[in-house]
Amino acid sequence: MEKFDAIIIGAGPAGMMAAIRAGERNRNILLVERNNTPGKKLLISGKGRCNLTNSCDIEDFLGKFSRSRHFLRNAFAKFFNTDLMSFFENNRLELKKEHGGRVFPESDKSGDILNVLKAKLKNKNIKVLSGERAREIIVKDKKIEGILTYSNKRFLAPRIAIATGGLSYPGTGSTGDGYRIARNLGHKIMPLRPALSPILIKERFIRDWQGISLKNARLTLFAGGKRIDERFGEMLFTHFGLSGPVVLDISADLYDALKLKSDVTISINFKPALDYKKLDARLLREFKTNSGKSIKNIFKNLLPRGIIRRFLEYCGVSGNKGASQIPAEERKRLIKGLFDLRLTVKGVMPVKDGIVTRGGVNTKEINPKTMESRLVKGLFFAGEIIDIDAKTGGYNMQAAFSTGWVCGDNL
Ligand SMILES: Cc1cc2nc3c(=O)[nH]c(=O)nc-3n(C[C@H](O)[C@H](O)[C@H](O)COP(=O)(O)OP(=O)(O)OC[C@H]3O[C@@H](n4cnc5c(N)ncnc54)[C@H](O)[C@@H]3O)c2cc1C
Numbered sequence: 517m518e519k520f521d522a523i524i525i526g527a528g529p530a531g532m533m534a535a536i537r538a539g540e541r542n543r544n545i546l547l548v549e550r551n552n553t554p555g556k557k558l559l560i561s562g563k564g565r566c567n568l569t570n571s572c573d574i575e576d577f578l579g580k581f582s583r584s585r586h587f588l589r590n591a592f593a594k595f596f597n598t599d600l601m602s603f604f605e606n607n608r609l610e611l612k613k614e615h616g617g618r619v620f621p622e623s624d625k626s627g628d629i630l631n632v633l634k635a636k637l638k639n640k641n642i643k644v645l646s647g648e649r650a651r652e653i654i655v656k657d658k659k660i661e662g663i664l665t666y667s668n669k670r671f672l673a674p675r676i677a678i679a680t681g682g683l684s685y686p687g688t689g690s691t692g693d694g695y696r697i698a699r700n701l702g703h704k705i706m707p708l709r710p711a712l713s714p715i716l717i718k719e720r721f722i723r724d725w726q727g728i729s730l731k732n733a734r735l736t737l738f739a740g741g742k743r744i745d746e747r748f749g750e751m752l753f754t755h756f757g758l759s760g761p762v763v764l765d766i767s768a769d770l771y772d773a774l775k776l777k778s779d780v781t782i783s784i785n786f787k788p789a790l791d792y793k794k795l796d797a798r799l800l801r802e803f804k805t806n807s808g809k810s811i812k813n814i815f816k817n818l819l820p821r822g823i824i825r826r827f828l829e830y831c832g833v834s835g836n837k838g839a840s841q842i843p844a845e846e847r848k849r850l851i852k853g854l855f856d857l858r859l860t861v862k863g864v865m866p867v868k869d870g871i872v873t874r875g876g877v878n879t880k881e882i883n884p885k886t887m888e889s890r891l892v893k894g895l896f897f898a899g900e901i902i903d904i905d906a907k908t909g910g911y912n913m914q915a916a917f918s919t920g921w922v923c924g925d926n927l
Contacts, residue, residue: 523662523673525697527644529916530681533917536637536924538642541925546645550649551647555630557690560626560685565620567618568604568629568910569910578592582906587884590885594918597914604621609629616909617910649693650666650680651666675895677895677927678901679898679899680901682900684710701889703877703889706875706877709875710866712908713764713870714754714758714764714865715782717756717859717861722758722859723756726754728753728822730786730820733749735751737773738781738782749765751763758782764871780860781860782859783857783858785854792855795851799847799850802814802839807840811835831852902919
């Protein structure tokens with residue numbers, strides 16, 4: 517039976533970084549991965565481009581996390597975005613910054629990020645055991661002894677890190693094994709639910725809008741008649757509802773709102789840069805300069821083409837009418853539709869379809885300075901398995917790398 521200084525379960529960004537950091541400290545590490553190769557989720561991240569971090573400052577960064585910001589402050593103090601960028605750049609991988617501070621590899625290939633990590637694992641003599649799924653952690657007399665795999669193999673080590681990810685995209689290997697293992701060792705798992713997940717809408721007419729995206733929309737969320745959130749940014753219509761960064765960002769709060777109230781609606785403002793007076797003036801101007809055209813043609817200057825027919829139906833205005841035939845009352849309805857197209861939220865796509873999982877190992881039970889369990893000596897956590905989740909923009913990946921680094925610094 518092989519003995520190691522520490523075993524890390526799960527070779528995602530968190531587990532790989534933990535192994536690399538521990539390897540830098542000359543620890544003899546076994547990294548166990550159930551897939552045939554590490555980093556399956558990392559490869560599909562950022563639509564295959566991997567938005568590995570965000571260049572904003574620490575306060576802005578922490579502000580993107582839902583509840584666990586204080587927990588992460590220590591990890592970010594030790595290994596933050598500039599450290600992560602230097603890590604890759606020092607390994608000859610060029611990075612670039614895009615809008616909103618999102619950082620990507622210059623090549624736009626997530627595979628290049630993974631290649632650096634794999635090369636580092638090799639360079640630090642980390643034993644990577646692929647195709648082996650950890651089943652449980654063996655504890656004897658309250659002491660960690662090692663792990664047992666589903667193929668009944670045992671590997672021994674006094675320290676074990678669980679970096680098995682969340683429940684999202686289970687096809688990548690994150691099926692929640694780590695939650696079960698942690699729960700068996702006495703840890704509390706905070707309720708698991710989708711975060712950054714597409715939204716299901718009741719109104720069927722928006723199916724006709726699938727594939728159309730809006731670059732600058734304002735979304736306002738209402739529950740029980742009260743406004744509960746408002747966001748501005750890019751969104752996408754899908755065959756079942758809404759997606760895109762701004763929609764994903766509100767989805768977790770929306771999921772929680774739906775648990776409490778049944779009447780949750782979402783308002784789309786197509787023209788957030790204008791106020792009522794300016795939009796009215798704009799419509800009047802369009803109607804005047806295009807007086808010979810039908811309203812459906814005039815609206816090509818105001819909305820994406822694919823939206824117009826259903827939008828006019830929603831407003832109760834016939835698209836074949838000429839501009840001069842639109843009474844003030846109908847113009848008012850058009851303005852209302854442009855500012856406040858109201859959709860009924862039916863639900864949020866399940867956690868398996870979310871980009872990340874909200875919930876996980878309770879942060880109160882983990883020492884934020886070391887990532888060691890406060891309940892079981894020698895047990896560590898890193899990455900999405902911990903109850904941490906953030907908005908889109910590279911924050912989740914950085915959290916995985918940072919908690920991984922701190923974990924590896926203490927294994
Ligand atoms: C489609 C998609 C796109 C994303 N894009 C971005 C992005 O651009 N930027 C960003 O910041 N975040 C993004 N994320 C989120 C980000 O990928 C995750 O937060 C991050 O991968 C979490 O890292 P992790 O190491 O904790 O877990 P994971 O990456 O999920 O890795 C966990 C690993 O553990 C392995 N494992 C699980 N159970 C066992 C077991 N019993 N034994 C052995 N191995 C096991 C799994 O196979 C897996 O390889 C995206 C997520 C998805 C789904």
